[in-house]
Amino acid sequence: ATLPGTVPRMVRPAPGQNYPRTGFPLEVSTPLGQGRVNQLGGVFINGRPLPNHIRHKIVEMAHHGIRPCVISRQLRVSHGCVSKILCRYQETGSIRPGAIGGSKPRQVATPDVEKRIEEYKRENPGMFSWEIRDKLLKDGVCDRSTVPSGEASSVSSISRVLRARFGKKDDEDDCDKKDEDGEKKTKHSIDGILGD
Structure with a gap:
């Protein structure tokens, strides 16, 4: 029943x-x-x-x-x-x-912010993601709640934009230089240590 x-x-x-x-x-x-x-x-x-x-x-x-x-x-x-x-x-x-609890949704950069990130990187190719983040805040493009990062100390969203636009991370430029023979040399090469 x-x-x-x-x-x-x-x-x-x-x-x-x-x-x-x-x-x-x-x-x-x-x-x-x-x-x-x-x-x-x-x-x-x-x-x-x-x-x-x-x-x-x-x-x-x-x-x-x-x-x-x-x-x-x-x-x-x-x-x-x-x-x-x-x-x-x-x-x-x-x-x-x-x-x-759970994780917060990651803050994704808006198209305007992405354009500004690209401008900064073109003006100064050696600029790091954290420097770009600080410049976005300083120039008033974003405030602390809208800056693309997810966490206050993280710059992963900016790094994602840079990889999507330029195909590299900030510090990859030094690693991928080629020597005179056209072979890739990395800063982790064993050539300089053992000698010929």
């Missing part, structure tokens, strides 16, 4: 699937891809957030005084998942999923 307001089973396994000893299939097909069945018989997709209607139901049931372990069994959602959603709701008032 199902209780009024419980969430129906999201996906029924197709006939002919391999069933483990428990009677539940290990994997099922869902509209979002391959799902798995938890120990309670609920379907989930690893790495994907629980659907919003189930999150709402968890919070609603908790407001009615139903204990997390009962919510878990009725909705076929793991106890850990129920606890996590209720803790986040208690701390933030939000039921929305969201990774805690």
Whole structure:
């Protein structure tokens, strides 16, 4: 018997699937891809957030005084998942999923900034990425929040622009010089050490 307001089973396994000893299939097909069945018989997709209607139901049931372990069994959602959603709701008032922490999206240079970077590099080919970054700030092309870098100390975005436009990193120029015979000499060559 199902209780009024419980969430129906999201996906029924197709006939002919391999069933483990428990009677539940290990994997099922869902509209979002391959799902798995938890120990309670609920379907989930690893790495994907629980659907919003189930999150709402968890919070609603908790407001009615139903204990997390009962919510878990009725909705076929793991106890850990129920606890996590209720803790986040208690701390933030939000039921929305969201990774805690994570990396910030990298700041990509706008076309105007890319043009300015190219100008600086043409005017002074030996200029390093960090010098370009400082000049962008000094000339008012960017401010600290819009300078292409990602991190305050990083210049990777500027280096990416330089590689895309000029095909080299700042300090590769010295390494790729050719000698009189047309052979590439690098500053890491063993020729000068051993002698002839």
